[in-house]
Amino acid sequence: MQRRFDVGSKVYSSQYGAGEVLAVEGIGDAEKLTILFDKAGQRQLMPAFAVLEPYVNRELNEPPGVPAGESHVAAPGRFPTEEVKEALREVLREEMGVPEIKMMDRWRGGTMILRPGREGQKEKEVPLDDFFHKIVMLRDRLRVMEQKLNAHRGLSDADKVDLQQYITRIYGSLTTFNILFAERDDWFVGQKGDDQR
Numbered sequence: 001m002q003r004r005f006d007v008g009s010k011v012y013s014s015q016y017g018a019g020e021v022l023a024v025e026g027i028g029d030a031e032k033l034t035i036l037f038d039k040a041g042q043r044q045l046m047p048a049f050a051v052l053e054p055y056v057n058r059e060l061n062e063p064p065g066v067p068a069g070e071s072h073v074a075a076p077g078r079f080p081t082e083e084v085k086e087a088l089r090e091v092l093r094e095e096m097g098v099p100e101i102k103m104m105d106r107w108r109g110g111t112m113i114l115r116p117g118r119e120g121q122k123e124k125e126v127p128l129d130d131f132f133h134k135i136v137m138l139r140d141r142l143r144v145m146e147q148k149l150n151a152h153r154g155l156s157d158a159d160k161v162d163l164q165q166y167i168t169r170i171y172g173s174l175t176t177f178n179i180l181f182a183e184r185d186d187w188f189v190g191q192k193g194d195d196q197r
Contacts, residue, residue: 004047005033010055015109015127016040018055049126049134101139102182103132128180135177139188142167165191 005011009021011033019037026032033052036042045052110128149155149163172190181187 003027003031005052005054011035012053012055013037013045013127014051015111015129016043019043044122044124046124046126049130051127051130051133101136101186103129103180104182107132107180132180135174135180139174142170 003024005021005024007021007024010018011021012018013035016035016037017039019035019040021033022036022042023034024031025034030046031048032044032046034042034044107128112126112128112131114124114126116123146164146167149160149167152160155163168191171188174188175190178187
């Protein structure tokens with residue numbers, strides 16, 4: 001498996017800005033980067049949880065269409081590719097009738113800190129915006145699985161009901177994350193008696 005970023009790579013984070021990779025540990029989903037950000041200082045991030053883009057400036061052959069002397073990360077902060085991706089997401093949401101899932105404003109730009117129980121080990125920071133995106137993706141995939149399960153011709157009605165109950169229990173296990181959602185309609189809902197904060 002090939003690494004996306006190497007030592008010396010220039011990167012851009014929507015949370016921390018531009019920076020340079022100082023060290024890379026692990027590979028794949030376990031990959032951890034030590035990055036020195038221009039404004040935020042040194043941070044350790046896992047690309048699996050942090051949205052990182054390659055940083056390309058004028059000296060590194062910035063793509064055409066960016067006015068001279070202007071970096072495409074200087075404006076409040078996104079690459080044109082991110083803008084295109086977001087525009088595509090909006091079109092798909094409108095065409096498919098899928099509502100946008102919003103995070104509660106109080107959590108935007110926040111950080112989740114994972115503090116080990118053992119002394120002497122470093123804590124990890126995960127941007128809440130990235131974590132919320134993963135939670136929404138998990139929820140959407142569970143819903144697709146529900147639809148496929150209900151439409152499956154090889155399962156008896158009893159099997160479908162049994163498997164549906166497992167999915168409902170999974171939703172119940174995820175109700176802790178409801179505090180991140182701006183709209184109550186987007187919450188995870190489990191069985192009665194599950195934690196429904």
